[in-house]
Amino acid sequence: MIIPHVEDNLDRGTQEYSYPGTCPSCGEPTRIYTRTGDKGRIIETLHCDNPDCETQWLRQLIHFAGKKAMDIKDLSTATLAKFLEYGWLNSFQDIYHLDLHKEDIICLEGFGVKSYENLWAAIEASRHTTFERYLVAMDIPLVGRTVSRCLGREFHGSLDDFEQAAVGTYDFTQLEDIGTTINNNIHAWFSDAENLELWKELQKEMTFESRTEETTMTEQNKDNPFTGCTIVATGKLMNFTRDGIQMKILSLGAKAGSSVSKNTDYLICGEKAGSKLAKAQALGVRVLSEQEFLSMIGEVS
Numbered sequence: 001m002i003i004p005h006v007e008d009n010l011d012r013g014t015q016e017y018s019y020p021g022t023c024p025s026c027g028e029p030t031r032i033y034t035r036t037g038d039k040g041r042i043i044e045t046l047h048c049d050n051p052d053c054e055t056q057w058l059r060q061l062i063h064f065a066g067k068k069a070m071d072i073k074d075l076s077t078a079t080l081a082k083f084l085e086y087g088w089l090n091s092f093q094d095i096y097h098l099d100l101h102k103e104d105i106i107c108l109e110g111f112g113v114k115s116y117e118n119l120w121a122a123i124e125a126s127r128h129t130t131f132e133r134y135l136v137a138m139d140i141p142l143v144g145r146t147v148s149r150c151l152g153r154e155f156h157g158s159l160d161d162f163e164q165a166a167v168g169t170y171d172f173t174q175l176e177d178i179g180t181t182i183n184n185n186i187h188a189w190f191s192d193a194e195n196l197e198l199w200k201e202l203q204k205e206m207t208f209e210s211r212t213e214e215t216t217m218t219e220q221n222k223d224n225p226f227t228g229c230t231i232v233a234t235g236k237l238m239n240f241t242r243d244g245i246q247m248k249i250l251s252l253g254a255k256a257g258s259s260v261s262k263n264t265d266y267l268i269c270g271e272k273a274g275s276k277l278a279k280a281q282a283l284g285v286r287v288l289s290e291q292e293f294l295s296m297i298g299e300v301s
Contacts (some may be wrong), residue, residue, distance in 0.1 A: 034098035235270030
C-alpha cells in the first residue's frame, strides 16, 4: 500500500522531507520505494507492506471494485469501508456473496431495499467480465489497462495460457509496452502461492466474454488504412473518451500504443497535446487531427 503517494523531484533544491517511519493505520514499519519517472525525475512513494493492514486491504477493495477493474458501480469507498468494519469482506470472493448479509445491509443507515437491490444488481453484472478487467483487478504493480490489453491480444484472452506464461519463464519484454520492471512484477506476483490461488479461485465467480466480437470487428475493418498500424492518441478529443479512442483503434485492426516511438505509425492529436506531439514530429511520425482520423475511416463528424 502507498501511504500516502509522495512524489518529489529530488533534484529540486535541498529541502529535506520527513517521512513517517510507521504506518498510521496499523503501526507497522514503512519503506520508501524509489523509481525513475519521466525525464529522469526521481519519484518516491511511501509504502506499508503489512498484508494485514486494514487500510491496505480497503485500498485493494477500492481498486478491485473500481471503474478500470470490475466496475461495480454501486460499491463506493464509503460502502466498502462500512462492510469491512462489519467483517463482511475478508476476501474478494466475499463481495459476490454479500447476499448472505442482505437483511443486515438493508437495515444499515443510508440503505434500504432499493439501495440493496441496486448494489446487488451491480455486483451480479460485474460477474460478466473480460480478461483485461480481471487482470487489472489483480492489482499487479504497473499492470493497467494498456498492458492488460497488450497481454489480452498476445494470449487471445486465455487466462490459462497467460497463467502458464506468468508462472513459467516467458519473457514479457518481447511485447511492446512491456519492459523489464513489468515483466518482473508479473512473474513475482504469480510466484506468490496466495496470489495464484486468488487468480484461480476468483475465476469461479465469473463468466468471461468471448473475443469473437473483437475478431469480427477487426475482420470487418481489415481494408481500412490503419490495419496493422500502431496508433497513439494524445490530447483532449471531441468525439472520444480515452477508453473510446482505444477501442476504436482496436476495432480498426490497429494497435493502440501508449507512447510515441519509432514504431508508431500515426499520432491522433487533440487539444493540449503536449510532449507526445513534439516527439512524433521529431521522429517523423504522421500526425492526424481528430477530424482527419474520422475522415480516413469514413466517419466524418
